[in-house]
Amino acid sequence: MRIDFAPLNTPLRRRLQTAAVLQFVFSFLALAPICILLFFYLLFTRFWLISVLYATWWFFDYDTPSRGGHKLPFLCGLKVWEYMRDYFPIQLVKTADLDPRSNYVLGFHPHGVLVAGAFTNFCSYATGFTRLYPGIQSYLLMLPLWFRAPFFRDYIMCAGLIPSDKVSASYPLSQRSGGNAVVVAVGGAPEALDAHPGTYNVVLAKKKGFVKMAMEHGAHLVPVFSFGENELFDQVENSRGTWLRRTQEWLQSVMGVALPLFHARGIFQYSFGLMPYRKPISTVVGRPIKVERKEKPTAEELDALHQVYMDELSGLFEAHKGSYGVDKDTHLNFV
Template identity: 45%
Template sequence: MSPPSSLTCGSPPRTFCTLLLFLLLLTSLWPISLLYFTWLYLDWDMPNQGGRCSTWMRKRTIWKYLRDYFPIKLVKTAELPPDRNYVLRAHPHGIMCIGYSCNFCTESNAFSQQFPGLQPFIATLAGLFRLPIYRDFLMFSGFCSVDRQNLDYVLSENPCGQLVVIIVGGAREMLYSGPGQHCLNLLNRKGFVRLALWHGASLVPIYSFGENDIFNVKTFPAESWQYRCQMTLKKLVGYAPCIFFGQSFFSAKSWGLMPFPRPITTVVGRPIDVPQVLHPTEKDVDHYHTLYLKALDRLFEEHKESCGVPADAHLTFL
């Protein structure tokens, strides 16, 4: 069975939603667009106030079809007591972050039963919430802005029971997201550690095995002109375009943009207790960043073979 559109679907749906609103302005249905743009103006700050997660949306049966297509699993290795807040960073980013979308934005793998008392928030690029209609779909699905303003709001609104999954690092990690790749853009990414220290939220290592296997990605040598173009665009717009492909919608043997049905297993590790430090020093940040890297590497090594990863594969931190 073919899967429904991903929770983090690509540019065609985003473009369609935007064009549709402007095209309606040229028809007798123009009041619909006018009403929506009025709503958009009044609701503009909602992505920076925790979003608007819908329990009804999370529990739709369609997400079970999405889960079963790959299939996608959620593995819990330790309890996450709801008496505190948590900060998780999605690894690896992959092309679509489909494992995290399915496991944390829906109830297809019974998140609320496995982690009772926790409210998940999936933080992603703020620019996505400037796209009409698409922004509302994202928020109903549990996404919110990764901007500091929103993360502070979520973790300050309630001192316990908030679980923030941060989807960042994609611009560079996407270039290394082909099958068999386990490269993480993490060595110089420490903002999530500062966030945890500011709010006294526990850090939790997680890894989605198989996330990089659902698309083939064309990589270029670091000295090539193609790679230099990618890095230049990354500096200019914050996004490094990559060339990827999957299978055809009609045939698994032909080229297309449908993801390959490869198993994805998201493993949630043990929490790392972090004290609240309103003014953390670089030493504080480096200490907990190092603890996190070690915990993530240990999680990968303990579960890689059971998730179909060769024993000689190891994480590479960029």
């Protein structure tokens, strides 16, 4: 196998971009288990008091993730996220205003492997979310599992991540003052297994929980499609029905997280590794779908609004696909 190394005279700017993405990939894949190991390791060293004090803090702070977390503007505005934005690059595309007097549920599609577009656009200020949507505070939902990791839970809450369980997701939407946007990667872990370059499979046909949540709180629905999200990695062929896909789906049902076998480039070479390719991501935020509050929507009302949402997402994709290199004969595939 021929290895294509990066040139030695690579500009410092590009090296900083690579370093920024490296820390993101490291945080996504390895930081949580390292934090857990560190917590228990310190208990058996002379620094045991650190873990004891943290456990005390954790006890009193246990409910914070379900109450909106503690997003820190300073962390969201760090220069490192601008370097990460420029690595791909990533842009946020606005198509309509969001009234800060209302709350919103933003459905993010597709999930991709590492949800890089969702994190950069909605957890950092690098692509101008606060400028494009003044008065709106965004919260990105993440599997509750990660909020059980000591130290790591605090780090991700500082970036505006909150658990994806119903109680936590509903908290920002229950604030009558408005101005809150909960971002849901609707396809979740199963959709990550479909994240192959050139594919546009959206796990949505039976996903209605986020629509019901929006109806219960009277939060307007906003479809979001992130062009390029599936182009960042190659993935081992795992078509539905194959033994690998069945194994991955079984592990996902047991562990709650998807295990896509992905690969792309390395840090100092372009031939193999877990660093994403430098492929552009354009996250297009659609127009809001007005939702009337109904605490106990009927199945028919839920189905009707879900269909409206799918139609709006499909329309958003069709209206913008030509601008981002998608063939005119390509359409969304709802699964």
